[in-house]
Amino acid sequence: MSADTTARSRSGAHRAHDAGFVLDVRSLGRAPGSMRELRRTVTTPERLGLDLIAVPAGSEVELDLRLQAVSEGVLVTGTVTAPVAGECSRCLEQFTDSVEVSLTELFAYPDSATDQTASDDEVYRMDDDLIDLEPLIVDQLGLELPLQPLCTPDCAGLCPECGVRMAIAGSDHGHEILDPRWAGLAKFASGSPGSGSPDKGAATGDHSADIARNSTEEK
Ligand SMILES: [Zn+2]
Ligand SMILES: [Zn+2]
Numbered sequence: 001m002s003a004d005t006t007a008r009s010r011s012g013a014h015r016a017h018d019a020g021f022v023l024d025v026r027s028l029g030r031a032p033g034s035m036r037e038l039r040r041t042v043t044t045p046e047r048l049g050l051d052l053i054a055v056p057a058g059s060e061v062e063l064d065l066r067l068q069a070v071s072e073g074v075l076v077t078g079t080v081t082a083p084v085a086g087e088c089s090r091c092l093e094q095f096t097d098s099v100e101v102s103l104t105e106l107f108a109y110p111d112s113a114t115d116q117t118a119s120d121d122e123v124y125r126m127d128d129d130l131i132d133l134e135p136l137i138v139d140q141l142g143l144e145l146p147l148q149p150l151c152t153p154d155c156a157g158l159c160p161e162c163g164v165r166m167a168i169a170g171s172d173h174g175h176e177i178l179d180p181r182w183a184g185l186a187k188f189a190s191g192s193p194g195s196g197s198p199d200k201g202a203a204t205g206d207h208s209a210d211i212a213r214n215s216t217e218e219k
Pocket of ligand 2: 159160161162163164173174175
């Protein structure tokens with residue numbers, strides 16, 4: 001039992017507690033095949049995710065996991081489910097959703113061959129008898145969450161002319177873009193009878209152009 005004593009005294013130097021995303025797996029033992037189910041709801045103190053979409057701070061993250069002792073460490077499998085809040089990359093609206101990520105990850109024992117031979121970013125490691133799931137969950141959320149989230153899969157985005165959300169504006173929303181050449185032509189046509197007198201033509205030209213514009217809008 002000297003190994004146990006050593007482990008206990010070493011873990012005592014850390015904030016050794018089984019809470020939040022930190023699992024104390026001492027009770028699992030190291031006999032390969034030893035297994036434990038773990039269900040836990042963790043209120044995350046931090047926002048977890050990407051710039052446009054993430055699990056907000058204060059959200060309840062559901063862990064539904066199986067911990068299995070293997071020769072090199074503890075294999076963690078299962079799912080993590082959490083609410084997410086995002087901003088649509090097309091229409092910029094805020095939206096909420098949920099995300100489920102699957103975990104299948106080895107946490108290597110501190111003194112295992114895997115721990116000795118693998119580089120820091122190749123494998124997750126146990127800290128004595130503790131497994132910190134947070135880095136793994138952050139990594140998996142990064143893979144699972146979309147870089148360009150959408151409020152709905154068929155989000156129509158914003159009107160390129162006026163910026164209104166197309167979901168609000170409706171499908172018949174559009175803009176009649178007055179062609180400046182055409183407008184000039186209408187003015188010329190209506191103003192032509194008075195073109196002989198510059199003063200009179202200038203005075204009536206604007207007015208008749210207004211009439212021409214009104215009549216074209218009514219059609
Ligand atoms: Zn949208
Ligand atoms: Zn518009």
